Amino acid sequence: MQLVAQIVLNGVLLGGFYACMALGFSIVWGVMNVVNLAYGSMIMIGAYVTQMAVLQLGLPFAAALPLAALATFTMGYVLQRALLNRLAERSVFMTLIFTFGLNMALINLNLILFSADVRSLPDVFGRASFTIAGLSVPYGRATIFAVAMAMTLGLHALLNWTPLGNAIKATSFDPDAARLSGIDVPHVYALTFAIGGAIAGVTGALVATSYSFSPVAGESYTMKAFVVVVLGGLGSIPGAIIGGMLLGIVENLASLFLDSGYRDAVGFTLLLLVLVLRPRGLMGRRFFAEVKG
């Protein structure tokens, strides 16, 4: 029983991280109908920026994290403004092919800049842990969970309580009506992609603290983000939290009963089940792609 509780706790901590990661993917998909296949590569860029800031510039992690977010935010804005806006409101297949190509370009850029070596950023939080009700919580995991939850709440606040959030939501419901309401839609699209990018950057910084990463490692994060968004439902913050927690818990439980090599397979099995039983996800609205083709 104690073991199961510990595993569920580990799953919840991991799930918080998954939820935050998926939001950057979800907001871009929900608002612009763009499935960003380069999302994992943007996470990797965040991880590389963090590692360079810590190891080469000697910055503390707390300063490296916003730097990573700023880098991917800027990258997201420029990419959307210069390239993706030309495809906005077109068929989902056009943007899918674009982000597929973008992913290739970013992977190769990372290979040139950082080589194919697997890297990690050791000992940012140390190996210590604290205990709650007999369950052990490593400080590192707890910090990742706290940062992820802070990002999630921050995004919720941004979307619901600021003029920018109002513009983003309005644009996601009806781009033409948003134009008529005085919203600069191409700018909102670029900012939305930039916010998605900033979340990827923060995710990358968190990845750097506790996982090894390499230019090609991004794809598994794109896949996990996809699973969480489909589980929870598109365009829903509570959905992303529930989807993330579910995936985190199921992955951890599976590694208890199965070989840990089955970890990803379990996530995808869950995805298939939800797609068959409840195609709109657990919380969200129907998929844009279904409607717009």
Place this chain on the structure above:
Amino acid sequence: MLSVRGLSAGYGGMMAIRSLDLDVKAGEWLALLGPVGAGKSTLLGVLAGLVPARQGEICLDGEDIRFLPPHRRLRLGVALVPEGRRLFSGMTVRENLMAGTHALADPAIRRRNLDRVCELFPVLAERTRQIAGTLSGGEQQMCAIGRALMASPRLLIIDEVTLGLAPLVVKSLFTALVGLHEQGITLLTAEQNVPLALAHADRGCVLSGGAIVMEGPAKVLRDDPDLPRHFVGY
């Protein structure tokens, strides 16, 4: 105020508007009439910047606005309430109204406009937290007009204000429009209900086959024996 010369616009190979001239004078209420398919919605979409013009010029107070995107035209005072209302259906009434203020820089004016819209449509004031998609048709139309008014427009363009609404609701909406007209807002309304439009507007013009075929003071047009001809077959 608004002067359109030689305007052409359309979709793909089809021209919905053909070298059209139109003037809207400051302070007037111009009713745009015409059968279904005459090009009324296209014309209004072109004026607001949603549909690109192929040819011609659109001048607002002498300045060519043809190549400005909708949000820049709104900043200059041109607002369109689109056909079918196009509210942000999953957002609250208040969020919909506040979405209309992105063209304004001053938060004090945003609050003042919100108060004015709530005064004009008290039913919206009672329902600020309701999801816009759950409002009745008339309330949705009020919310759509309110959203356009939030940007302090000088020229308010409304496409089919009465479409699908009950007579009583239509009456109260027109009362509100008369009030706006008296406040000095210039109105351009496309309307299927010809007698109703000509009873309130200063001037009318009839659009048919993408061109203006008749225009004149509302009182004169109302009694013109030629008027019905343009609505029967085309």
